[in-house]
Amino acid sequence: xxxxxxxxxxxxxxxxxxxxxxxxxxxxxxxxxxxxxSRAAAAAAANSFMDSLTELAxxxxxxxxxxxxxxxxxxxxxxxxxxxxxxxxxxxxxxFTTPSTDTGKELEKLxxxxxxxxxxxxxxxxxxxxxxxxxxxxxxxxxALPKEQKLECWTEGFQGYGSDxxxxxxxxxxxxxxxxxxxxxxxxxxxxxxxxxxxxxxxVLHEYSTxxxxxxxxxxxxxxKSLKLDESVFLRMIGEPVIMSARFNFYPPCPRPDQVLGLxxxxxxxxxxxxxxxxxxxGLQVLKDGxxxxxPVIPDALVLNAGxxxxxxxxxxxxxLYHRGMVDxxxxxxxxxxxxxxxxxxxVEPIEELVNEERPSLYRKVIYEETTHFxxxxxxxxxxxxxxx
Ligand SMILES: O=C(O)CCC(=O)C(=O)O
Numbered sequence: 001x002x003x004x005x006x007x008x009x010x011x012x013x014x015x016x017x018x019x020x021x022x023x024x025x026x027x028x029x030x031x032x033x034x035x036x037x038s039r040a041a042a043a044a045a046a047n048s049f050m051d052s053l054t055e056l057a058x059x060x061x062x063x064x065x066x067x068x069x070x071x072x073x074x075x076x077x078x079x080x081x082x083x084x085x086x087x088x089x090x091x092x093x094x095x096f097t098t099p100s101t102d103t104g105k106e107l108e109k110l111x112x113x114x115x116x117x118x119x120x121x122x123x124x125x126x127x128x129x130x131x132x133x134x135x136x137x138x139x140x141x142x143x144a145l146p147k148e149q150k151l152e153c154w155t156e157g158f159q160g161y162g163s164d165x166x167x168x169x170x171x172x173x174x175x176x177x178x179x180x181x182x183x184x185x186x187x188x189x190x191x192x193x194x195x196x197x198x199x200x201x202x203x204v205l206h207e208y209s210t211x212x213x214x215x216x217x218x219x220x221x222x223x224x225k226s227l228k229l230d231e232s233v234f235l236r237m238i239g240e241p242v243i244m245s246a247r248f249n250f251y252p253p254c255p256r257p258d259q260v261l262g263l264x265x266x267x268x269x270x271x272x273x274x275x276x277x278x279x280x281x282x283g284l285q286v287l288k289d290g291x292x293x294x295x296p297v298i299p300d301a302l303v304l305n306a307g308x309x310x311x312x313x314x315x316x317x318x319x320x321l322y323h324r325g326m327v328d329x330x331x332x333x334x335x336x337x338x339x340x341x342x343x344x345x346x347x348v349e350p351i352e353e354l355v356n357e358e359r360p361s362l363y364r365k366v367i368y369e370e371t372t373h374f375x376x377x378x379x380x381x382x383x384x385x386x387x388x389x
Contacts (some may be wrong), residue, residue: 002327007012022027045156052149052163056175056252062357067173068260075292079258080326086286086293090301091114094124111317114306117288118321121301122129122219122314127211129300132276134204139248139334142179142199153179153193159245160193164377176262179248183209183240183338205246212274212338213244217273219304227317229353237313237351239343251283251333262333263325267382269373270307270339277303281333287322308383309342312363315350320384363387 039215055065074080076280091113094108142150153161161179179195181206182188195201220238221231235242251262262283277284277297284295284303295303327333342348349365365385376382 037246042156046154047240049154049156049162050147050151051121052173052177053214056177056254062334064254064256064260065140066146068175068254069174069256070259070261073258074261075258077258080285080292081257081282082290083285083294083296085296086288087115088117088119088121088295088303090121090123091304092124092345093126093218093222096218097126107226110222114223114226114310114314114318117286117310117321119286119305119323120195121298122302122304123298123301125215125302127208127215127302131204131208131211132300133279134200135208135276135336136199136213136279136334137178138201138204139250139336142195142201143332143334145195145197149197153195155193159190160294161195164326172261172264174263175251175254175260175326176325177250179250180245181205182243182245184213184244187245200255209244209246209338211327213242215274216242216244218342223310223314223318226345227314227354229351232352233351234271234310234313237342237348238309238340239346245339245341247337247339249325249333249335249337251335252325253330253332254327257327257329260327261324262327264377265322265324265380266377267322267372267384268305268307268321268337268339269341269376269383270305271309271342272307272340273305273311274306274338275303276338278333278335281328282330283328283335284325284334285324285326307339308387309348309366311385312348312366313342313351315354315359318363320382323381362389364389 051136051267075083077240089109089112091110095103096241110120115347150161155162159181161177162172163177181194182190191202194205199381217235220234224233249263254260262336265287275284277295277299279299280297282294282297285292286291286295305321305323306318325335349366350361350363355361363384366383366389373383377387
């Protein structure tokens, strides 16, 4: 089974270039690239993933493999779960879907949250608590399957179950696995990577993704209005169809949360990201004004992060969120990030109305052919660092 998957035409290019940029998978995985990806390299990737399944499951071992360890510790040697909680703004989406006398105030709150935090918690967002629970449950049921069944969805490419690519040999490994699936447009879905089990996995993800498409448009329109712009401007700029992908994260417990990271610090190469957190186990940390903070778990709220594309489009009015995923010493943690991406053909640049003499364009136009998320991930830099003029 493994070799059938490895031989799939989309995987080879994906691992080296476009882990979080699915359009490249479709546009650029040429047959010559496929041919040049040696069977030996593919087998090595498969073995490395299987090793990681074993290593991450070996909880309690005092001797963690060195490749997961951040030698200076995560929080300067102190327990990262003693960091303070962030006072993250909470936005009631009902004020945007059903305008009221308080809508103006909520828009102002939205603008302030994105300008100073780059994230917010959203409530009354139209996704029922029951569906949120189902989403978490189907992923946990997938994780509980025997290894062989999970490996049927294994991939070294963009879509499927696996680990993020390592772009250098010396890069510290993340203490996590992920299942990534493009959810819309539907033509871009690669159904062979959608788990067959549990039986309702596909239906639940489809339902969740349909709701998030609606929410996505509501939020981008509200963001535009909060900047006194035409409500459709962000949607126009990111182009049709909106590409959304789901990234389920699994963080097994680890005895040394002070030394390993579930996900290294990064900002998302997205327009916006909706993050469904684990219902009980905390793990998201965000950087604000140079200091790391913990994000509290609020079971039915979604975290909305501004991505790098939104920062560029808004000419820096909104800040992309720099964040990381922590691991718990005793309990496993899951999360689901649903990411929206801008049109790969046109790239992104600041919206004209936000550029003037007083505030010239802060970012050059970014064409994603030039850059890849993992090149930044590797170096601890961000797309924003490079796009700033
Ligand atoms: O699990 C989390 O809380 C963070 C997830 C995340 O940052 C991501 O998927 O990009």
